[in-house]
Amino acid sequence: xxxxxxxxxxxxxxxxxxxxxxxxxxxxxxxxxxxxxxxxxxxxxxxxxxxxxxxxxxxxxxxxxxxxxxxxxxxxxxxxxxxxxxxxxxxxxxxxxxxxxxxxxxxxxxxxxxxxxxxxxxxxxxxxxxxxxxxxxxxxxxxxxxxxxxxxxxxxxxxxxxxxxxxxxxxxxxxxxxxxxxxxxxxxxxxxxxxxxxxxxxxxxxxxxxxxxxxxxxxxxxxxxxxxxxxxxxxxxxxxxxxxxxxxxxxxxxxxxxxxxxxxxxxxxxxxxxxxxxxxxxx
Amino acid sequence: xxxxxxxxxxxxxxxxxxxxxxxxxxxxxxxxxxxxxxxxxxxxxxxxxxxxxxxxxxxxxxxxxxxxxxxxxxxxxxxxxxxxxxxxxxxxxxxxxxxxxxxxxxxxxxxxxxxxxxxxxxxxxxxxxxxxxxxxxxxxxxxxxxxxxxxxxxxxxxxxxxxxxxxxxxxxxxxxxxxxxxxxxxxxxxxxxxxxxxxxxxxxxxxxxxxxxxxxxxxxxxxxxxxxxxxxxxxxxxxxxxxxxxxxxxxxxxxxxxxxxxxxxxxxxxxxx
Numbered sequence: 001x002x003x004x005x006x007x008x009x010x011x012x013x014x015x016x017x018x019x020x021x022x023x024x025x026x027x028x029x030x031x032x033x034x035x036x037x038x039x040x041x042x043x044x045x046x047x048x049x050x051x052x053x054x055x056x057x058x059x060x061x062x063x064x065x066x067x068x069x070x071x072x073x074x075x076x077x078x079x080x081x082x083x084x085x086x087x088x089x090x091x092x093x094x095x096x097x098x099x100x101x102x103x104x105x106x107x108x109x110x111x112x113x114x115x116x117x118x119x120x121x122x123x124x125x126x127x128x129x130x131x132x133x134x135x136x137x138x139x140x141x142x143x144x145x146x147x148x149x150x151x152x153x154x155x156x157x158x159x160x161x162x163x164x165x166x167x168x169x170x171x172x173x174x175x176x177x178x179x180x181x182x183x184x185x186x187x188x189x190x191x192x193x194x195x196x197x198x199x200x201x202x203x204x205x206x207x208x209x210x211x212x213x214x215x216x217x218x219x220x221x222x223x224x225x226x227x228x229x230x231x232x233x234x235x236x237x238x239x240x241x242x243x244x245x246x247x248x249x250x251x252x253x254x255x256x257x258x259x260x261x262x263x264x265x266x267x268x269x270x271x272x273x274x275x276x277x278x279x280x281x282x283x
Numbered sequence: 284x285x286x287x288x289x290x291x292x293x294x295x296x297x298x299x300x301x302x303x304x305x306x307x308x309x310x311x312x313x314x315x316x317x318x319x320x321x322x323x324x325x326x327x328x329x330x331x332x333x334x335x336x337x338x339x340x341x342x343x344x345x346x347x348x349x350x351x352x353x354x355x356x357x358x359x360x361x362x363x364x365x366x367x368x369x370x371x372x373x374x375x376x377x378x379x380x381x382x383x384x385x386x387x388x389x390x391x392x393x394x395x396x397x398x399x400x401x402x403x404x405x406x407x408x409x410x411x412x413x414x415x416x417x418x419x420x421x422x423x424x425x426x427x428x429x430x431x432x433x434x435x436x437x438x439x440x441x442x443x444x445x446x447x448x449x450x451x452x453x454x455x456x457x458x459x460x461x462x463x464x465x466x467x468x469x470x471x472x473x474x475x476x477x478x479x480x481x482x483x484x485x486x487x488x489x490x491x492x493x494x495x496x497x498x499x500x501x502x503x504x505x506x507x508x509x510x511x512x513x514x515x516x517x518x519x520x521x522x523x524x525x526x527x528x529x530x531x532x533x534x535x536x537x538x539x540x541x542x543x544x545x546x547x548x549x550x551x552x553x554x555x556x
Contacts, residue, residue: 014553052549176297179445181288214304216552217445219297240296 001252003140006036007224007245009237011213014048017058017085021046021068024083027244028075036246037140038080042171042211042224043112043147044096045084049173050215055126059088062099062106069099069106076101080138082145082209084171086127087111093128098145098171100138108136113156114149120175120218123149135163141251148172151194161202162269166254168198170208176221188221188239200231203257203264205249212240229257285492289450291457295333298442302334305440306415308556313414317401317435318342318361318369319472320354322455322464323443324419325361329458330442331417332365341412342369345401347378349475357464364461370408374400394473398434406437415439423448423487426494427520428527429479436530447494448487485516493520 008027013019024041031039043049046068047058062069062085072081080102087097087109095111111130115123133156135144144160144167151157151170160168178186191208199206205228212222219240226234226247235247258264306314314331318324331340344358355371362369377400382393409416418438420430422445430436443451448469455465469479469487480486493512496502497520502510507517533545542548 013556014551015555050551050553052551054550054554179289179294179297181286181290183290183293185293214301214553217301217441219301240300 001140002248002250003038004034004036004246004248005207005226006031006034006039007207007209007226007235007237007243008039008041008045009209009212009222009224009245010042010045010242011220012045012048012211014215015051015054015058016048017046017060017068020048021071024072025075028079028081030244031246032075032079034244034246036079038082040082040169040171040207040209041084042209043084043098043173044086045171045211047084047086048215049211049220050218051086052122052126055086055094056088059086059094061088061090062097062109072101073104073106077104080140082169082171084147084173089128094126095128095130096123096147097130098147098169100136100143100145100169102138107138108134108145110134110145110147112147112150114153116149116152120177121149133159133163135160135165141166143167143169145169145171148174151198157198157202161204161264162267165204166251167205167207168202170195170206172208172210173220174210175218184223184239185221188223192223192225192236195225196227196231196233199227199229201263203229203254203261205229205251205254212242229253285495287447287449287491287495289446289453291454294446294450294454295330295458298330299334302331302417302440302442305553306335308553309415309439311413311415313339313341313412314417315341315343315405315409315412315414316417316419317345317405318358319344320357320464321467321469321472322451322460323421323424325460325464326443326451326455326458327417327419328361328367329365329455329460332367333458337365337367339414340365340367341408341414342367343405343408344369344371345374345404346371347373347397347472348375350472351475354472357461357467360461361464364459372404372408374404377403390474394471395431395434397473398431398471402434402437417442418444420444421446421448421451423491423494425531426498427483427490427523428530429483429523430530432530447491449491485520489516490520493517497521497524 060066082100084098087095097109097111100108113130117124135142142164144165146156176185176187195206195208207226209224211220213220221239223239224237228234237243237245342362378397382388405416416438418441421443424430470477496507504517504521508514536545
């Protein structure tokens with residue numbers, strides 16, 4: 001099966017859900033006209049990133065009765081969506097989250113499990129830690145979603161891989177940093193190397209949607225990518241510019257890649273569990 | 284090896300985009316800036332013109348009676364080169380009316396008064412031209428605190444505040460700032476013959492390398508000494524960074540209530556835009 005993935009690399013309006021929803025609907029319509037099957041939006045695409053005390057004001061409860069989700073669920077009847085938002089759970093905890101919408105339903109919500117709170121980041125001051133990571137089934141097969149810092153920890157992509165995800169969907173609002181003599185920022189290069197490594201090591205598709213624009217002094221560098229199960233670049237969006245990038249991926253490539261490189265077949269999960277038990281017991 | 288080389292194309296892309304985005308989201312399309320003839324304001328000027336268009340930048344020359352003629356001429360060369368609007372507003376009368384009141388006026392006090400008078404002129408021109416005041420501070424001077432608080436440090440945006448002086452030189456060259464501006468000895472021109480490096484007692488090239496280790500690479504001062512920097516130099520720079528930190532933060536508000544600006548009332552500056 002061949003499917004078309006769309007990466008919506010755009011700039012958000014900070015704390016203005018209505019304005020950001022309108023941008024989502026524009027990108028979704030363009031993607032639909034170009035016959036995309038799934039549109040992937042960056043981290044916190046409905047709100048913007050440096051929210052601080054705005055987080056609670058622009059949080060959403062993801063169900064039919066929420067006007068924002070209602071509108072997205074309507075359009076998801078024609079095209080699958082992955083959107084970023086502040087998730088307010090029934091107990092009023094606030095998470096950085098991504099929701100996967102398909103055929104008018106919410107298939108899955110991932111709450112960001114790793115909240116960077118160091119250097120320029122202050123996420124766990126304002127947000128609750130997500131406490132699960134699950135792959136889930138879609139009409140294109142089993143996929144997994146992670147948000148930015150989640151995939152700076154190798155454990156979470158690894159868990160999703162073992163949980164059956166053949167397509168990893170990554171969303172970021174990654175602030176650019178590390179200007180040196182190279183043509184790209186060191187943060188851009190780091191993220192791209194990492195995503196390429198996951199694709200190759202897991203013989204998976206890895207799609208990454210990163211945003212652009214500025215918030216206060218931070219720049220978001222874009223450069224959204226898709227890597228195939230051989231670790232080859234399928235497509236890369238430009239750095240620093242808004243873009244809707246659409247690329248076709250051939251899910252049959254999973255068969256070909258894993259036939260020649262059976263890393264998934266040979267993964268020694270029992271050994272890992274055994275050793276993890278020992279390591280964790282010891283501590 | 285300490286290498287402060289930057290990719291100037293990438294720096295230009297990010298900084299012009301930053302200026303454009305932040306000026307527009309604040310509800311403006313223009314910028315106003317003081318242009319001394321020195322390299323920092325020159326770079327800020329060239330970046331602003333590239334970001335906003337020459338027609339949207341106002342360069343203001345604000346000489347004091349002791350300002351050297353050649354720096355005024357250098358500023359004019361750049362104004363002509365970019366084809367931007369400019370005004371010359373001499374600050375001598377404003378400054379002297381305060382300076383002359385005190386017999387014990389020091390050079391330092393007079394220098395700070397000049398910097399703050401220029402700030403007043405710029406923010407006034409900002410209202411006339413309907414443009415944001417563009418900052419011209421670089422990372423070296425911000426870290427060392429080599430600036431006048433509420434004077435040259437007062438601005439709406441600081442586009443070159445994360446570039447060390449030596450990196451400012453690289454980017455200025457790439458942006459087409461005239462050679463004469465890049466190569467002349469940096470000076471605040473607060474009194475005749477003043478140079479930054481003379482007053483500081485070290486060169487920007489040396490201090491930038493040290494700052495890069497201390498700040499960017501998080502070296503401990505002791506390790507910088509082991510890396511070959513003189514102990515007295517390291518200690519002096521560490522102390523300058525510490526002592527001048529107040530210039531880099533908002534004044535502390537004494538907390539009394541349940542929710543206080545700066546501590547638990549936290550919003551990004553770009554809130555809602």
